[in-house]
Structures are given as C-alpha cells and as structure tokens.
Amino acid sequence: GPQSQTPGKPRIALIMKSLANEFFLTMENGARAHQKAHADEYDLLANGIKDELDVAKQVELVEQMVAQKVDAIVIAPADSKALIGVCKKAQDAGVVVVNIDNKFDDAVLAGQKIKLPFVGPDNRKGARRVGDYLAKQLKPGDKVAVIEGPPNAFNGQQRGLGFDDAMNAAGMKIVSSQSGYWETDKANQVAAAIITENPDLKAFLCANDSMALGAVAALRAAGKLDQVKVVGYDNISAVQTLLKEGKILATADQHADQIAVFGIEYALQLLKTKTAPADRETPVDLITAESLAGK
Amino acid sequence: MHSAGCLLRVSTLGKSYGPVQALNDVDFDLRAGEVHALVGENGAGKSTLSRIVAGLTAADRGRLEFKGQPYAPANRKDAERQGVHMVMQELNLIPTLSIAENLFLDCLPNRWGWIDRARLRAESQVLLERVGLGGLDPNLPVSQLGVGQQQLVEIARSLWRRCEVLILDEPTAALTDPEVELLFALIQGLRGAGTGIVYISHRLEEIQRIADRLSVLRDGRMTGTRAVSDVSLEKIVRLMVGRDLDSETLHESRTAGPVALAVRGLTCAGCVRDVSFEVRRGEILGFAGLMGSGRTETLRAVFGADPLERGEIHLHGSERPARIRSPRDAVRQGIALLTEDRKAQGLLLPLAVRANITLAALRAVAEKWGLVRRADEAGVARDWVQKLAIRCHSEEQPAAELSGGNQQKVVVARWLFRDCDILIFDEPTRGIDVGAKFEIYRLLNELAGRGKAVIVVSSDLMELMAICDRIAVMSAGRLAATFARGEWTQDKIMAAALREHLTTKPLSRSDDAPPAARN
Amino acid sequence: MQNRSRWHAGLTEYLGLAAALALLVLVFSLSTRNFFTTTNFTTIANQIPALLLVATGMTFVLVLGQIDLSVGSVLGLCGSVLGVAITQWKWPAGLAMLAALGAGVFCGAFNGAVSIRWRLPTFIVTLGVLEMARGAAHAVTRSQTQYLGSAIDWVAGTNVLGLSLPFLVALAIVAASQFALTRTVFGRYVVAVGTNEEAVRLSGIDPRPVKLAVFMLTGLLVALAGVIDTARFQSANPNAGLGLELQAIAAAVIGGTSLMGGRGSVVATFFGVLIIAVLNSGLAAIGARDETKRLVTGAVIIGAVILDQYRHRLERGRST
C-alpha cells in the first residue's frame, strides 16, 4: 500500500527480481516487517519485476527510484552485468546503492572502477552442500540429471556449477543438464523425457524447488519415486511435507527474509556513517528431513 | 480476320471451375463505337467472360484478339494499360479509404511517394461531377456511401483512363432512374468517341434503349449475336431462358386481409423523418424512391437492425406497440428482412449453400437439444435449391462460388424457409436474371396469396408497378405519397420521389456524418 | 458414395498433420534410445491433457473470430483457488474443485461480458484479464506454491491401461467438442458468427449469447486443465500456465484453425497439440541445448503449417 512519507526520514528503495517467485516475496515481507519495527528510522519502497528475465523493467525501476529521489537503493539485480551502468548512474546522483542476493560481475565492477557493496549468499557453495549431501546417498558412477534455471540467470548458473562440483567430486555421471525455466510444468516435461531416456537414473538435482515439484510429479507418473532421488533449492513452504516424506531429499535455505534486512541495515549504516562496511556473505542452510525434525 | 472496326474478338473460349463448365466454346466480337449487350441467366457465364477479357481470370482454352493482335492480359493492370477496363459486378471499393483515393488507387498522384492531395482532390472532383456525384466531398470515406453511390464511384474509376474497351457488369443493379439516365448519357459520349462497350444487364428494357447488338449466353454457350433492332423483348427472353415467360400473371388480384404491420411516426437518426405506413396481410407494398431516399433505413429500423429515435410499430392490429430492439425480436415476431447488400450482410460466403439456407431456422432441422439432423437439413436445402432453381453443383458448394444472382436466391431461400408473416425484401431482384426475376415475382405473389404481408423495396420502378398492390414513395427521408394500384403512373411516382428535393434542401451525405456504417 | 467421399475427405483433411507428426516421431525414434516405446508414449499422453483442453477451448474462440490471451493466467488462478481452498480454507476436495471451476467460468464470463457490453476487441479484454487473473492468483496464494499432498491424487492417479483419467477425459472432451462444433446448432452458430457476425445478427440470431457461451466454455475447460495440472503436481503454483496462450493458439493454428474466424476443427487442434508435445518430449530426450530447442521448435511450427498448405493444394488439385 501507499507509504507514509514523512520528509526527513531516509527513504530506501528495495528493488527485487521476480515477484512471481516465492523467494522474493519472502524477501519483501521480511523487509516490510523490518520497516514496521523501525518505522521511525526509514521509509521503504519495495518494487520488483514481473519475471526475472525482464531486465529492462528493472533498469527502469532503478531510474524511477532515482527520479523519486530516494536516499538508498537496495537491489537484487536480475542480471549481473546489465544493471551495473544504471546503478553507477544512481551512485553518481548521490544515491547509496547496496547489492544483495545476486552479486554483480566482479570483472566488470573492477574494469569500471565501481564499488558496490554486496550482501548475500553464495549460491554455488549452497548448491555444492546440497549436492554433497545427495552424493552420500549414491554410489560413484550413478547417473544423475540436472534441471537448471533459465540459461542466463546468474544464480541459476551458480547453482548448476555447485551441483556439478559436487557430482564431479563424488564421481557421479551427469547424463543430462537442461533448463526447466524455474517452472514446475516445464521441469516436469523435461524430467519425464529424461527418465524415459535413462531408465537407470538415480537422481535429479533441481536448481529450485518449483522445478523439484515437477520432477517429483514426473517420477510419480513413472512409478519411480523410490528409485530416483530429488534435491531442490530455496526451501519453499510447499516442499516441507515432501522433505519429511522423503520424496525430496534435500534443499537449501538462503533465508530470504534476512537478506533484504541485512541489505537495508547496511544501507542505513552507509547513510549514517558514510563509510562502507565489508561485503557480507549471508548463510545458506542445508535442509533435510533430519534438520526439519531437529527444529 | 481483322475487319475494320472490330476491336476485340474472342474465339472458342473455354473456362471451367471444377466440374462447372462456366464457358464453353464461346465466340464474341466487339466493334469500336458500339454498345454490345451481353445477356443471359444467372450463372450463364457473363461475368466469367468479362473477367477473362479484363485480365482478372485466365481462360482454359481459346484465343483473344485485340485490335488484330493476339491479346493475353497477364492481369488487370496489363489489360488496363492496353485500354481494356471493367466495372465489376460486385463492389470492390476500399471502405476505409476516401472516395478520391479509391478513384485513383493504382496511380495516386504523388511526388516521391508523397501524395499530392490538392491534385487528387481536384481530379476526383471532376470525375465525380461526370457521374453526377458532384455534391460529394472526395475526402469522405467510402464506408459512408450507400450501395448506389458506391456503384457510381466504381464507374467513375474507369472513366478517366484511356479507354478503348469498357465492360460494365450490371452497372445499374443498384441505381435508380436519374442515375441510370446519367450513366446512359456517359455511355453515349464514350460510344461517340469510339470506345467499344460491353454492357451486361438483366434489365432488358435498358438494353433495348442503348445497345446496338446483343449476344445471349446460355449455360456457358453463346446462342448467337444479333442487332437489337431485330429482336423483341419476348424473343430475347426466349433466347435466354429457352421458353416463353408469361408476364400476364405478374399480378393476381386478391383481397387484402387485416393490417399486419403498422408503422407510426418512425424517425431515426439522420435520414428517416416521421414515416408512417401500414401493410396488410395478402398485400404487396412497394417502396419507391431515389437513391438515398431512406427506404433501406426505414425498413432496417422496422426490423430492429438500427436503433430508432421515435416511432411505434404495431403488429397484427394490436394497439400496444411491439417491442423490437433487435433483429432477433423482429424475427421472433414474424418479420423477415432480406438485406440489400447480400455479400456483407446476408451471406456466409465460405459456408455451404445448405448452411446459408437453414441459418435463420436451424432449429427446425434440429433435435430439441440442439443436434442438427444432417439428412433433414440437406433435404431442406436441396428442396429450396430446386424450387428456386439455384444453380450450384450441390448444396454443399460454398456460397462464395455461386454467381451473383444465385447468391441472391440463396438469401431468399433462407427467409422463405424461415416462413415469417411479414416479409421485407430490400432489392430482392438486384442482379437476378429475368427468368429468376419472374420466379421471384411468382413467389412474392404466392406469398401474398398465402396471406403474408410483403414489402418490396426496389430501384426498378417497372418492377414495382408490375407486382405491387400499393406503392409508397419516399423522398429525402419522408414518405411523400402512397398510391394504390391503378392510381399510379410513372410520372406521378417520379414527381413524388422528387417532391422533398424541390421544397427542402436535400440531405447531402457530405455534411452529415453517417449513422453506423453499414458496409 | 456420399458416405465414402465424406470419409475420404475426413482422412485427407488430417493427412498433412499426420505426416508432420509421423515425421517427427520417426526422427526422434532414430535419434534416441527409448523414444519409440509404450512407456514414452503413455508418458506423453499423460502430459498433454491440460494443453489439449485449453487448445480445445481456444479453437472455439478462434472459430468465433475472437482470441483469448487470458487462458494461461486463468489456469494459474483456478489452480491457486483449488490449492488454497484445500490447504488453507480446509474445504473438502469436491467443493474446492467446484470453486476452481467456478473461478474459470467466472473469468470466461467476464471476458465475454465485458467485450460484448462495450464492444471491445477480445484481444485487449483478455490481455487485461491476463494481468488481473495472474494478480489474483498471487493474491490468493500470497505467491506461495501450495502443496496438496495426496488430497486429490485420484484425479491424476486413476489409470486405465496406463492412460490416466485426465487423458481419457480430455479425449472424450475433444470428441464431444468436435461433435458440438460440427453437428449442433450451437456449433453452427459459432462458425456462422465467426464468418459474418452481421449477417448472423440480421438473420435474427443474437450473436451475444453465443459469444458469451464460448468464453464461458473456454473458462471451464481452462479451469479443468488447472485442476488436472494441480493434481498431477500435487501442488498449486500461482505461476502455472505462463505463456500457455501462445502454445494453445499455436496448436490450433498448426491444426489449420483460422485466426480470422469461421474455420477450425478440434481434431486438427488435437494433432497440433500432439506435434507440440512430441517435439518437446523428443528434444528433451535428445538433451538438446536450449538454443537448439528454440530454433527447432520455431522451424517445426512453421514447417508443419507449410506442409499442411501443400496438403491443401494437393487436395484442391485433385478435386478440380
């Protein structure tokens, strides 16, 4: 809803990726809750794009926020390169910019001599942990398949790399890596075809939980739920039961609600002290049936 | 052999569409400076012949000679470059463009693609004057013109070019007498200048007036060419139809029943003002008037197709005005309207003749729960095809493939099958051959005889005088006079049609924007 | 003779499409190991019901001369309603499904009613509803995928000879729809309105109820598809059905349905759906790179229609 807009208080814009994704919604809710608790310290403008491929819309959001004269922008960029230019412009216009969730490309930042502080998880590390956990349940040489995010989604790529790292380290055979575009339906189609083509498949590594749901449905349809293991990423609410039932073996929790809050606190600090604290890596937790039981 | 003055010669021409032999071994010749009439029943192949000569269709067999040289136009443009022009039977204007743009569509005056609007306007103005549409603003979109005016614009389009052969395919089908006179004057002028004119029409008296020679097509074969002065009307008809038509029984005297439809004070936006009339069961009421006099608008309003501003419609002598807000209401209360523009408002062109005939009464051949009984439907369609002698190779043929006149009969069949009590026919014989015309007159008579109330709008005054019990004459949106049989003469009717134009400023289409465009 | 020629016409009508389909199956069978197996075909069969239902509805809409861009979002909304009704509001499964179907019919009715009332192009109305329904889906689920567990497992889980209930239901609906389109008064009106609405109106038939009915029917079929997908995935995702509208239109158009209205066949659309499904499945079985998949998909869409054109010409050539 419309924000209370008391002049004097700093205004912070939170710009997220796909609001179609539960992850960012959690992020937004965390931020809004934080703002409510600290209503006297700052105002919050939370925005996101419809789907995370729509980079142009996100660039426009940044421009819009600069035009709205916000004091700080906390951004989870949909593309690790395409947003750098506009963020630099925002910085030049005197707006504090904090990068969260998805890290800007280091090479480009260095080449352009731009410093944008980063707060967020390491997707590759997180995926590696999920993969390692899965590997423990398999034998070396087992066939596995990866269902990736959209081809140029940075975090998707990182998760894919993390899965690859883990599988290669454990000596598994990756028979197929295809994109499921973050969607249940598309992942389901791809997974079904992979199962048919590789009847002896042992596991699916999915770059997010929605796609894991699609893979589980494909396995159920093929009657192979107990032969093929599935892991996901994100720990959305819908997979809790599946984890407990063992239909999904593991997933990773990046604490979406915390990421934005850390970013906002970081921005507030920058506004107050004008000195940048160091980059901060937020935790990624491995979630399994045991860890859920332990809670 | 190229005899002097023989402009165009066609020999052993053949053309078939699937199983239909549209033209079979046709010979035909046209001299410079003559008007050569081409007549024949619907589907006889007149348009097909013209289309081949004008470069719109290619012949299967035969040869064409133009000014002694072999002639094989690749397309219409090619034909026109050589001086052969055609005004087609169906309107082919582009409604979203202005009159001027339509007139000069394939050669818009321009400089590097930029249209010279002043010149376009000026040149169009001249052309429009020539066809008697001088009062129209050339920048008006064609969508705002009535059918008759569009026809004149089509004619104007061919007039300005170097024209050695001009084919007019039923140019007068939608015109009323004054425009016809104007057209004839134009034709005389062209003939004087040495243009050879092929004139296709189903109005035989016109042919007697202006044609020099006459060729008759029957079932795609040429039955012969002769001088018009040598043949009587009856003879032409016999050549066309192969039998004599009995014109005595055109009107049967009958006693009119109670009032079926009474219209009081009907007024609708723009062009109909305070029209009242009634029609009785067993009576044929004709509507005469000049082009644009508001006949169509009046009857469309009665039918609920256009909203009416004021006025009441009473059915079957009831004192309570009937509620007619849509054509559906009208049809449910037993009113049928056969529209004047069959292509845009009547037919489902790509669908079978069968589907077109049963459209208005599909439920009659369907189970209660909506299943169409296919055998019944086909049977009904075949029946009507036979009764109206619709020329098609089966009732499954798409309506688009029928000749114009046969398309008209299909629409007539639709309403006859629906069997309403009050039947409104707007230009029912437009583009229909004499044989079929008499067939339709007979039908109208029979309908009236069965106690139906029939309203006929026609631009052909002779036709109205032949079949109607009474004739209402409209003039500039008002009902100028109503004549009972015996009271009228052609002069009286024309005088009434012109009355409002003499006393009040006529409604000109150019200052008034249209009611909803109809085409 | 009448009958034989009708059969003959029916066969040749689908010849081009069947050829395209056979070609695809052949190519994939040769280039993968397990494509030409019963398992694979039943897998494909069980994946297509949703698209098949939506494309069937779309065929009606297109024959009517209209378009419905909202189908994907409406599918998402219906699934969401079903999911939330079961998981949050704890409604019994039957009631929840009714609610989902109701949501679909409502969206369809809205599409139809708004475009009729203000005489708007359905393209723009359904584009608006595309946005609104997606927004509503997110609002209802608070953007969270709803996990249903086995609450409505029977929907997707019932099997007959390896074929799932949804597939059989979809087949039955395709047959019924083809019958409705070609043999009933309603179907005839749909074709007629799509051909020349003004002529239909002037024949004393009100085209508005026909339009409304088609959009409501489509809404219902879309909702059914949503229920089926939700049951298959045991979860309701507010993003379900993204981009489905283009797939459904593509299936119908590949099947020869005209976007100008008046011409179309549900059975041909069925072939279109099969072509799309086989293509997706085969490309995934090959494990083609994403860009290859897209290039091939695009080429096949165009190629299938070209092939169908040649079939048309052949047919015309023979008949004249």
Next chain:
Amino acid sequence: MQNRSRWHAGLTEYLGLAAALALLVLVFSLSTRNFFTTTNFTTIANQIPALLLVATGMTFVLVLGQIDLSVGSVLGLCGSVLGVAITQWKWPAGLAMLAALGAGVFCGAFNGAVSIRWRLPTFIVTLGVLEMARGAAHAVTRSQTQYLGSAIDWVAGTNVLGLSLPFLVALAIVAASQFALTRTVFGRYVVAVGTNEEAVRLSGIDPRPVKLAVFMLTGLLVALAGVIDTARFQSANPNAGLGLELQAIAAAVIGGTSLMGGRGSVVATFFGVLIIAVLNSGLAAIGARDETKRLVTGAVIIGAVILDQYRHRLERGRST
C-alpha cells in the same frame, strides 16, 4: 470551415486517450511525492523510446491486418548481435550497429517472405520466428549478457534539454510514420491492403511488396529499439524484449488500432505507449505490491479502451 472541422476531428480523435492519460497522471501526482516533477517526466520520456519504436512498427503491421509476435525476440537478437560484435568480434561500433540493424531487417524480411511465399498466417510465422530469434540470440551470446562499457554510450548519453537522443529520434520517427501512413502512397496501400486485400489485388496493385516492406520496416524499427536499449543498459542481454510483443500490441490497441486491419494511427499508439509507461512508473513510485500492480494494470488496459469507446460514441452522437 473544411479546415476547422478537420482540426476539430483531429483533436477529438485523441480526446479519450488524452483524458485517460491525464487521469492517470492526476491520480499518481496526488498519491506520491515526486511524480509531478520534471525529473520524473524526463525519466519516463527517456524510458519509452524502445517500446515506442516497436509499437510504431506494430501499428503498421496491425493496420496491414497482420500481426508480428517476433518483435521481442528480434529485439533481443539485434541487441545480442550488437553486443557480441563489439565485445567478442571487436568490430567498430558503427559496423556493429549496422550488423544489428541488418539482423532486424533480415528477420522482418523472413517474416514477410515466408508468409507471402506459402500464404501462411503471419501469426504462426512470427510465432515460429519468436522462438528462433530467441534461440539465435542465446546461441550468439552463449546465453551470457555482454557488457559493453561505454563503447556506444553516445547513443543513449547525448542529451538535449534533459531529453535523450533516443527519445528525440523516436519522436521524429513517430511523426514521420504518421505522415507516411496518412499522406504517402505506401501508407495508403497499407491501409487498403489491411481493409480488403482482394480488392487491392483486383485494382491491379500487388499487395506482396507492401507486406514485405511493412515487415522489413518493423524489423528495422525493432533493431533500432534493440540498439537503443543496449546502449542504455551498456550491455546486451539475450533475454531482452521478453513479452514486448504483447506490450506493443496493447499500446497500439489502446490507441484504437484495429486488429482486423485497415484502421490505426501512430499518434494514437504514442498515447497508448504513454499510458503504459505512466502506469508502470506511477505504480513503482507508489511501491504497490505486485498483485495490486497487475490488477491495476489489467483494469487500466480495459478501462482505457472503454473510455475510448465512449469518446467514439460521444463524437458520433454529436455529429448526427
């Protein structure tokens, strides 16, 4: 009098759209702090060139009675070609831009030529090209966003009174296009073909070159939009332009362009683009929740067209 009435007609033509736009601006100005500021308006102005160019091309396509679904993908492809040419192939900026424009024109020509050659509906051809061009964009960039740095900064960076070069160019193109549509032989042929292709053919004019030209023109405008976006973002993203086709069509249709062909105005499309841009910007300024944004966007799309309908009626009512 003649002249006055023409002016008058011109004004009332855009009245409904202007009213819708003014209403939006008013609402947003009242509900946010910095909406009604020069900065904000110039920001909006500098954001719209790409959509404006694409929507202009789309208007021509729609007036022609066709549709082009490939614009979004083609925009992505053109940007990708530009990006790769500069970063990987190390081409000079000028040449790279030419290559990008060439790619756009080529795609347009492909759309036109294929649909003309096999008489296919452009809906299906451009749907195929939608997939293929996106695949090509990913293939060319290997799915990686290309960072250009300041290589072509001048394109988007040049400013006149706070208005960027792209905006001014886009404005000029809108004006030129409107003239082309209403005052040139080409434009009139586009309208004529869109109204009744058969009649045009019968008038001895070959509609095919007109069609081809319109698709190539659209390809060019789309490529230009791709270049502009790449320059603005200093990077080329193979996913750029996703869903742009629906936005462009929505803009044109909000502006009253008919999907049936024969009717449309580039200036009205401009209003459509403004409405969409103001809406997006205003909703972002409010910081509304995503589902609210979608609901409002959908409602505004429909509402704008309804408002325009009433304007039509008013006008008709007055003139009779």
